[in-house]
Amino acid sequence: AQSVTQLDSHVSVSEGTPVLLRCNYSSSYSPSLFWYVQHPNKGLQLLLKYTSAATLVKGINGFEAEFKKSETSFHLTKPSAHMSDAAEYFCVVTLSLSSGSARQLTFGSGTQLTVLP
Amino acid sequence: GAVVSQHPSWVICKSGTSVKIECRSLDFQATTMFWYRQFPKQSLMLMATSNEGSKATYEQGVEKDKFLINHASLTLSTLTVTSAHPEDSSFYICSALAGSGAKNIQYFGAGTRLSVL
Numbered sequence: 659a660q661s662v663t664q665l666d667s668h669v670s671v672s673e674g675t676p677v678l679l680r681c682n683y684s685s686s687y688s689p690s691l692f693w694y695v696q697h698p699n700k701g702l703q704l705l706l707k708y709t710s711a712a713t714l715v716k717g718i719n720g721f722e723a724e725f726k727k728s729e730t731s732f733h734l735t736k737p738s739a740h741m742s743d744a745a746e747y748f749c750v751v752t753l754s755l756s757s758g759s760a761r762q763l764t765f766g767s768g769t770q771l772t773v774l775p
Numbered sequence: 776g777a778v779v780s781q782h783p784s785w786v787i788c789k790s791g792t793s794v795k796i797e798c799r800s801l802d803f804q805a806t807t808m809f810w811y812r813q814f815p816k817q818s819l820m821l822m823a824t825s826n827e828g829s830k831a832t833y834e835q836g837v838e839k840d841k842f843l844i845n846h847a848s849l850t851l852s853t854l855t856v857t858s859a860h861p862e863d864s865s866f867y868i869c870s871a872l873a874g875s876g877a878k879n880i881q882y883f884g885a886g887t888r889l890s891v892l
Contacts, residue, residue: 694883701781701868701885702819748818763809763881765818 660685662751664766672774677736679769681723681749684730691732692750692763693723702748708732719743744773777803777873781884788859789892796854796887798869804849805871809881810842813866825852859891 665680683689690709694702706717713725723734732749749766778801788794798808806827811819823844824832831844841863843855852871856863866888870881 692880699866699886699888701779702870702883704880704882707880763821767818770816 660689660751660764662749662764662766664747664749664769666769667767668770668772670772670774671739673741674738677734677739677743677771679734679747679749679771681732681734681766682730683732683749683751685751689751691723691725692752693717693721693732693734694748694750696746696748696768698745705734705747739771739773741773741775744771746770777801777871777880777882779869779871779882779884781869781887783887784885785888785890787890787892790860791858794856794859794889796856796867796869796889798852798854798871798884800850800871800873800882803871803873805852805873806849807872808846808852809870809872810844810852810854811868811870813868813886815866819868822854827852856889859889861891864889864891 661684663682671677692707693705695705696702705721706715706723708715708725716722721736723732725732747769750763752763780799780801782797786794808825810822812822813819821834822837825844825846827846827849833839841857846852866886868886870883872879872881874880
């Protein structure tokens with residue numbers, strides 16, 4: 659079984675300060691991990707993904723995440739928050755199944771990021 | 776990245792009527808698509824996995840006769856909410872699986888907000 663825990667339901671930062679959104683996962687096998695962002699009344703946009711290559715993954719809009727197997731974590735960071743970063747962020751885990759298999763995603767509960775002026 | 780189009784973005788209907796939501800992969804073929812439901816301020820809940828040319832696989836607790844899924848082509852899946860009631864009001868999001876093996880990624884539509892009066 660696999661699961662993902664987002665440790666903070668809400669995070670508030672001031673514009674220009676660093677962002678840290680925490681995510682821990684549980685998986686019996688080698689996981690693939692993703693961060694998605696959802697703006698109000700919008701679908702989900704892929705920020706970045708980890709699929710067993712480099713442990714430090716760089717995504718869009720200046721976000722990055724580091725896969726730490728020893729800590730079973732995949733925290734999302736950004737050096738300097740922008741007002742447009744305010745949104746809901748989902749950490750997602752999925753199993754690395756055999757080639758060609760459809761994979762189901764397991765979503766974390768989400769973290770609402772507020773950016774204060 | 777790949778583009779998934781979902782239509783309509785917002786629909787209001789009377790109780791007892793049926794509503795069809797379309798999900799299209801615009802620049803790739805998707806053997807597999809997924810349908811999710813999202814309640815306010817909550818994470819996404821997988822409803823069903825839609826496979827082209829075969830019956831959809833529904834998650835436990837999801838009524839297949841209530842939520843009809845058709846995946847008639849490699850670029851189109853539809854979700855029909857039959858005899859809709861106010862409790863069916865929700866945000867429905869589809870995704871399409873692009874790529875193969877460990878490199879496949881789900882790309883999401885922008886979602887459909889269903890309001891049943």
